[in-house]
Amino acid sequence: MGWKESLGLASEEKVRYAIVGVGDIAQEDMMPGVEHTGNSKLTALISSDPIKAAELGDRYDVEATFTYEEFDRALQSGTFDAIYLATPNWRHAEFIVPALKAGIHVLTEKPIEISTEKCREILEAEKASSAKLMVAYRLHFEPATLDTIDKVRSGELGRVHLFASTFAQVVDPDNHRAHAGDLAGPVLDMGPYPVNAARYIFGDEPIEVVSAAGSKHPESGFDQDFADTVAVTLRFPGERLAQFNVSYFGNPSSSFIAIGDKGSVQLEPAYMFGKSLEQTTTLGEDKSKKSFKNTDHFGGEMKYFSDCILNGLSPEPDGEEGFADVRVLEGILQALETGKPVTLEPFTRSKRIDTTSQKITLGAVSTPELVNASNPAKGVDKQPKN
Numbered sequence: 001m002g003w004k005e006s007l008g009l010a011s012e013e014k015v016r017y018a019i020v021g022v023g024d025i026a027q028e029d030m031m032p033g034v035e036h037t038g039n040s041k042l043t044a045l046i047s048s049d050p051i052k053a054a055e056l057g058d059r060y061d062v063e064a065t066f067t068y069e070e071f072d073r074a075l076q077s078g079t080f081d082a083i084y085l086a087t088p089n090w091r092h093a094e095f096i097v098p099a100l101k102a103g104i105h106v107l108t109e110k111p112i113e114i115s116t117e118k119c120r121e122i123l124e125a126e127k128a129s130s131a132k133l134m135v136a137y138r139l140h141f142e143p144a145t146l147d148t149i150d151k152v153r154s155g156e157l158g159r160v161h162l163f164a165s166t167f168a169q170v171v172d173p174d175n176h177r178a179h180a181g182d183l184a185g186p187v188l189d190m191g192p193y194p195v196n197a198a199r200y201i202f203g204d205e206p207i208e209v210v211s212a213a214g215s216k217h218p219e220s221g222f223d224q225d226f227a228d229t230v231a232v233t234l235r236f237p238g239e240r241l242a243q244f245n246v247s248y249f250g251n252p253s254s255s256f257i258a259i260g261d262k263g264s265v266q267l268e269p270a271y272m273f274g275k276s277l278e279q280t281t282t283l284g285e286d287k288s289k290k291s292f293k294n295t296d297h298f299g300g301e302m303k304y305f306s307d308c309i310l311n312g313l314s315p316e317p318d319g320e321e322g323f324a325d326v327r328v329l330e331g332i333l334q335a336l337e338t339g340k341p342v343t344l345e346p347f348t349r350s351k352r353i354d355t356t357s358q359k360i361t362l363g364a365v366s367t368p369e370l371v372n373a374s375n376p377a378k379g380v381d382k383q384p385k386n
Contacts, residue, residue, distance in 0.1 A: 015105070015306040018044035018064075018080035020071075020095055021087035022056055024373045025109065029273075030084055031060060032365040033299025039306040044080045046071060052372040059368075071095060075102040082309065084136075084302065085109060088176070090183045093118045100129035107305050109136045110192045112322025114183055116330055119323040126319045134305045134315035135322040137196060141300045144267060144277035144292035146355040148258070151265050151281060152201055153355075158262030163201050163242040165194040165257075167271055168229075168250030173221030175376040178248070185226040186246040187332055193271040194256065195328050198234060198242035200353055201258045206242065206328055208235040209342040212335035220249040232332055252377075273297045274364070300360035316351055316358060324349055 017034065019026050022045055034042045044064045047053040053065040066074040074080075075098060082105035085095055092113045099106050100122075112135050113119050126133045139145045152160050167190050171177055177184040199205060214227025222228055229247040236242065244256075255268035263283040269275055277292040308315045324347065331342040 013310060014039050014041040015082050015309050016041050016043040016080045017107075017302070018046055018066075018074065018083045020046040020068075020083050020085045021091075022047045022049075022052060022371075022373070023086060024370060024375050026084070026086040027056070027370050027373055028367050028375070029298040029365075030086065030302070031056070032368055033296045033362070034060075034302060036296070036362060036365070037299050037303035037306060039310060040302050044074065044077075046074055046083075049372055055371050059371075072098065075099060075104055081105060082107060082131075082305075088180070088184060089188055090114050090180075093121055096122050096133070097125045100125040100131050100133060103129065103131050105131045105305075105309055106133045107136055107302065108133070108322075110196075110322060111188055111326050111329060112319065113326060114188055116323065116327050119319070119326050123319045123323060132305070132309055132315060133319045134301075134308070135317045135319065136298075136301055137317040137321065138273070138297035138301045139193075139196075139271070140200075140317050140353050141304055141358050141360040142277075142295060142297055143359055143361060144279055145270075146353070146359050147290075147292070148265055148267050148279060149200055149353060150355050152258055152260075153203070156263060156283065157258065157260035157265060157281075160201065160258050160260040161238070161240045162259040163198045163240075163244075163256065164259075165197060165242075165244040165270065166253050166255060167193055167244065168247035168253040169377050170250065170252070171222075171228075171248040171376050172374070175374070177376050178222045181223070181226045182333055186228065186248045187230055187336070188329055190246040190248075190271075191230075191232075191329050191332065192325050194232075194242075194244035194246065195234075195325050197256050197270065198236075198244070199324065199349075201256075202236050202240055202242070203352060204236050204238075204240070205324060205344075205347050205349060206234040206236050207344055207346075209233075209328070209331040209335045209344065210235050210241075211341065212332045214336050217249050222248065227336060230332070230336065232335075234328065294364045295360070296362040296364050299362045299365065303360055303362065304358065314351075316353060318351070320350060 085108040210233040234242040257266040
């Protein structure tokens with residue numbers, strides 16, 4: 001019996017997707033992964049570049065293409081059931097809200113938006129809609145990440161009270177991310193990864209941005225209107241601290257370590273994809289290592305979301321999960337601006353990761369040739385993206 005039959009699904013039943021925003025992340029990673037989900041199908045493309053959309057439409061045998069200005073018409077076209085949203089961060093609400101109002105399911109890249117005000121607008125639309133909303137936290141389905149969470153939850157590390165992480169890449173100065181200030185700087189673009197990781201490691205919400213310090217490097221070639229490298233300290237309840245660094249001007253690095261009074265666990269790479277992952281566990285002086293195969297993160301999260309749609313289930317990384325990170329990122333930007341600590345408003349997450357039901361192990365896919373798009377990383381073939 002196949003996995004669809006075991007879930008009570010008709011083997012031919014698939015969710016039809018439109019991809020909104022066909023830049024590097026959609027072309028390199030999501031579009032190649034749709035077919036082997038088994039429960040999803042690409043039927044429409046929505047782009048600011050009609051020529052690019054037409055060429056990609058031919059490549060993937062897509063039924064329809066639309067421009068951004070035609071989005072309302074696209075929602076009424078009957079050509080898709082859900083959208084995968086990969087526009088710039090500050091253009092999420094403008095597509096999420098009307099899609100949810102039209103009863104179209106939404107899988108959106110993170111961060112869900114750039115402010116808590118915009119997040120609340122989205123959450124209200126989610127609450128009023130019959131459609132589902134999921135934020136694309138691909139690591140919530142990745143085997144090494146889930147195994148690491150299990151180690152922390154098991155108690156074998158003792159009381160985990162310290163989290164530390166570094167996430168860096170060298171961004172091409174010509175990429176749009178380098179010309180949008182804080183809207184696309186490392187805090188909002190890369191910050192969701194360590195913030196989310198600290199939250200799922202501690203299973204709790206931070207109560208204070210203790211400090212945030214940034215630096216600007218003229219030799220980076222960036223517009224000097226945002227900090228290209230940022231160091232952050234967060235305080236969690238119970239005297240727990242999370243510290244992390246994010247950078248647009250650092251040799252590629254991606255790792256975190258969670259430390260308790262009996263042991264520690266380190267994951268590297270923690271946020272990148274396209275490589276196998278190494279987990280190092282230390283208990284006292286005894287050290288052990290475990291390797292995990294690279295999987296298709298993007299096809300995996302779409303498969304999970306389509307399962308939720310087809311079975312009437314609520315996805316775990318929902319709008320509330322997106323809001324939980326943005327409230328912290330907003331506080332970090334405020335601390336950067338003022339140089340002072342920022343107390344975060346009380347917040348309780350109503351749902352956490354289910355490490356058993358959310359594990360997806362689809363095989364990795366190869367990267368196709370891009371059409372009128374480029375990877376944001378400078379001189380590196382494969383780098384982390386939202």
